Amino acid sequence: MADLPISTHVIEFPYTRTLGPVLGPFLTGLRDGQIYGIRSNDGRVLAPPTEWDPLTGEPLDTSALVPVGPGGVVETWAWVNHPTSKHPLDQPFAFALIKLDGADTALMHAVDAGSMDAMSTGMRVTARFKDERVGVITDLVFVPEGGA
Amino acid sequence: MAGANEPVEGAGAGEQPVVMMDYFMHLEYHEVVCPIVRRYAASLMEGKILGQFSPKSGLVYVPPRSYCPVSCEWLGEDNLIELEDRGVITAFTIVTPVQYYGQEETEPFAKASVLLDGPGGMLSLQDILEIPPDEVRIGMKVEAVWLPESERNTDEIGNRSWGSAAGAIVGWRPTGEPDLPAETFTDKVY
Numbered sequence: 001m002a003d004l005p006i007s008t009h010v011i012e013f014p015y016t017r018t019l020g021p022v023l024g025p026f027l028t029g030l031r032d033g034q035i036y037g038i039r040s041n042d043g044r045v046l047a048p049p050t051e052w053d054p055l056t057g058e059p060l061d062t063s064a065l066v067p068v069g070p071g072g073v074v075e076t077w078a079w080v081n082h083p084t085s086k087h088p089l090d091q092p093f094a095f096a097l098i099k100l101d102g103a104d105t106a107l108m109h110a111v112d113a114g115s116m117d118a119m120s121t122g123m124r125v126t127a128r129f130k131d132e133r134v135g136v137i138t139d140l141v142f143v144p145e146g147g148a
Numbered sequence: 149m150a151g152a153n154e155p156v157e158g159a160g161a162g163e164q165p166v167v168m169m170d171y172f173m174h175l176e177y178h179e180v181v182c183p184i185v186r187r188y189a190a191s192l193m194e195g196k197i198l199g200q201f202s203p204k205s206g207l208v209y210v211p212p213r214s215y216c217p218v219s220c221e222w223l224g225e226d227n228l229i230e231l232e233d234r235g236v237i238t239a240f241t242i243v244t245p246v247q248y249y250g251q252e253e254t255e256p257f258a259k260a261s262v263l264l265d266g267p268g269g270m271l272s273l274q275d276i277l278e279i280p281p282d283e284v285r286i287g288m289k290v291e292a293v294w295l296p297e298s299e300r301n302t303d304e305i306g307n308r309s310w311g312s313a314a315g316a317i318v319g320w321r322p323t324g325e326p327d328l329p330a331e332t333f334t335d336k337v338y
Contacts (some may be wrong), residue, residue, distance in 0.1 A: 004178065004180045005180070005181045005186055006178050006180060006181065007178070007179055007181050007303070007304065007305065007306030007307070008176065008177065008178050009176070009177040009179075009306060009308075009311075010174065010175070010176050010177075011173075011174075011175040011177075012172070012174050012175070012249070012250065013168075013171075013172075013173040014170075014172050014173075014249040014250075015171035015172070015173060016169065016170055016171060017168065017169050017170050017171045018167060018168055019166065019167055019168060019169055022165050023169075024165060024166055027166045027169065028165045028166040031163070032163075065256055067213075088220065132165075135166030135169075136169065137169075140235065
């Protein structure tokens with residue numbers, strides 16, 4: 001393979017999207033250093049927040065955002081040994097479903113654990129916010145509670 | 149609690165709420181260039197346009213593609229032919245560039261399908277040089293303007309670069325010969 005000629009094709013679409021009444025405040029919260037969930041009609045807290053109740057499809061009260069985290073519990077995880085340019089971290093990390101404190105559902109995010117041996121289901125993690133934040137999901141990454 | 153319309157407290161409080169997100173999609177493909185396309189690219193470096201002729205269908209493929217989907221037959225070495233670097237414009241469009249992301253052109257320009265002389269073969273989306281775009285017309289005879297050999301680079305030609313001579317032929321200029329009547333190529337307008 002190595003000496004065969006490779007052609008490279010790049011396609012780029014520079015979209016921007018409106019965020020709406022829930023994800024807008026959610027990402028505004030991340031920029032300001034706070035994670036929010038939303039209260040569903042049956043009283044549970046959904047984090048990340050949604051505009052609609054996932055069980056009934058009914059609209060949720062978008063003014064009912066609830067602070068959650070920054071700590072949480074890893075429900076399940078997968079180790080990424082060879083991150084690509086598309087991944088949130090340059091070094092090996094875990095994608096994990098994290099049930100944040102105060103939430104009833106899990107958020108998928110990256111855990112910067114250093115090594116796969118540091119990962120386990122049920123472990124506690126906490127959000128590490130970047131100093132420079134712009135209101136995107138990668139404004140933070142999770143780390144094992146008490147340090148990696 | 150923070151509502152949709154009230155600012156949230158925190159490090160960046162006082163800034164505008166976040167209402168948009170960038171959704172930059174970047175798709176990068178890498179593929180091994182197949183042997184016949186490599187051969188085509190190499191021929192361009194030497195100033196030749198290589199095609200493949202299917203005797204069953206009578207069609208000429210440029211770049212060669214090793215099969216004829218019309219007659220359902222493989223095409224091989226025996227089918228390779230050298231094509232002319234002169235031809236006729238069979239179709240064109242004038243593009244008025246809108247300055248969207250990635251558009252480098254600022255003035256209107258023409259892209260044309262060029263049916264090559266002799267055995268034929270069609271190069272599509274070719275630039276027409278040396279005349280204003282509104283003077284481009286169907287039936288106009290043109291000839292290739294090659295890059296100097298030292299400046300040619302066909303790295304961008306891949307398996308899907310059908311009808312492209314990018315990196316070797318800059319574009320096509322009118323020869324000044326009389327136009328060809330459209331009836332002579334109405335079955336080749338594609």
